[in-house]
Amino acid sequence: MYQKAFLFNGIGSKPEKLLVKLSPALTEKYQYYMDAEFSRLGLQTALEKNLPYDRKVAEWLISLICDRVVFEYYLSQGIVPDIGAGYSSGIVSISACFGAVPHEFAHEIIMMNRSTMRALEQHHQNLDMGVVIGLDYQSVQEIFKGRFTPEEVIVGSANSIICTMITGQAEAVEKALALCMEEGAMKAIRFQTGVAYHHPCMKQYSQEYNDFCGSIAYQNPEYPIISVFDNRIMTEGAEIMRENQLNVYTPIRWDLTLKKLTDLGVTEFFDVSANGAVDKFSRINRRKGRIYTLAEL
Numbered sequence: 001m002y003q004k005a006f007l008f009n010g011i012g013s014k015p016e017k018l019l020v021k022l023s024p025a026l027t028e029k030y031q032y033y034m035d036a037e038f039s040r041l042g043l044q045t046a047l048e049k050n051l052p053y054d055r056k057v058a059e060w061l062i063s064l065i066c067d068r069v070v071f072e073y074y075l076s077q078g079i080v081p082d083i084g085a086g087y088s089s090g091i092v093s094i095s096a097c098f099g100a101v102p103h104e105f106a107h108e109i110i111m112m113n114r115s116t117m118r119a120l121e122q123h124h125q126n127l128d129m130g131v132v133i134g135l136d137y138q139s140v141q142e143i144f145k146g147r148f149t150p151e152e153v154i155v156g157s158a159n160s161i162i163c164t165m166i167t168g169q170a171e172a173v174e175k176a177l178a179l180c181m182e183e184g185a186m187k188a189i190r191f192q193t194g195v196a197y198h199h200p201c202m203k204q205y206s207q208e209y210n211d212f213c214g215s216i217a218y219q220n221p222e223y224p225i226i227s228v229f230d231n232r233i234m235t236e237g238a239e240i241m242r243e244n245q246l247n248v249y250t251p252i253r254w255d256l257t258l259k260k261l262t263d264l265g266v267t268e269f270f271d272v273s274a275n276g277a278v279d280k281f282s283r284i285n286r287r288k289g290r291i292y293t294l295a296e297l
Contacts, residue, residue: 005266006074006081006223007282007291008067008097009273010088011060012191015047018066018274021294030069037061037107053114060089060110066274067093068103070294074270077297083224083233083266085257087278088157088197091228091247097272098221100240105216109244112209113195116248119205120195127196128170129156130177131281134186136161137255143183148172156198157252160283162186167196202249213244228252231260254282262288270297 022030034045043058044050050058067090074080086094089110096106120127132140137158144153148168153176156167166176173196177188196202218237225234227243229250234240261269262285269291271278276293284291 002082002224002261002264002266004079004082004268004270005261006071006084006094006097006270006272007278008084008086008090008094009063009271009277010086010090011063013063013273013275013277015059015062018062021275022066022069026069026073029072030065033065033068034062037065037104040104041107041111053117056117057111057113060113061107063089063273064093064096064103064106064110067272068097070272070274071097073294074272074297079270079297081223081270083226083261083264085226085228085261086243087228087254088247088252090272091243093272094225095218095221095240095244098223098225100218100221100225100237101216109209109213112212115208116202116206117195119208123205125201125205126170127168127194127199127201128173129165129167129191129193129196130173131189131191132164132166132177132180132185133188134162134184135164135180137164137253139183140164140166140180143179144176147179148176151201154199154251156196158255159281160255160258162283163281165198167199168201169196197248198251200249206248209248210245214241226257226261228254228257231257258282258284268292 038045047055047058084094092106092109095101096103140155152172153166153168157165181188218241220237229246267289271291271293279291279293
């Protein structure tokens, strides 16, 4: 039933790393979309001229715009998805690209992260995220057991057997990353985000964001989307809206999502990020499938 899956990356890659991968034709298309959206949203295209919160969301918007350009390029090449999945903010991106919401609304969802960041600042929350390279979900869970409470730090996303994202209180995240290195991780990186996406503590600070996600009627997506939270196959607009509302404060099992897609018969996975970011933190059983990136097509 399913053969091709489109995979949408979350926020993380800096604009300069994304844009260098686009061809001149795709760069021109990106520039057109960026100019129109930044003007509509009151953002400066010279990122350093934006206020701090505006600059952060402006960088994130660039990721979504690049997704749209790559998505439309794949379609123009006759590569059509049978199903798709979105990692973190990739849920917002896939919602727009698969037609559940207009692209403009998806960009406004990203803008609403400013309200969440303001709420965290007002409540003096010091949060952070990080990534552990070389240890899987179970290994990190064992390291945390008896050392940290779930309120301090948790696994926010189990990405693959070699990549795990952690999230929580900044001090605990820093200590946890150091501990993972002591326990054999190849690399541990602090994001220094000031937020702890995919940690339940974020729910109380993201009410305005969540309300906005549900402020319009979502259309049924043109292609099915698999939930990264419980792996159900979503075909109705209301399900996509709920996925967006869960996104900020709910842990992700990306590893299980990719396994489920493989079990459903998917053999061709297409990384919709401009720089192949999904391929870098994901793993597919090579006997059952392969991830293709923009650079390969």
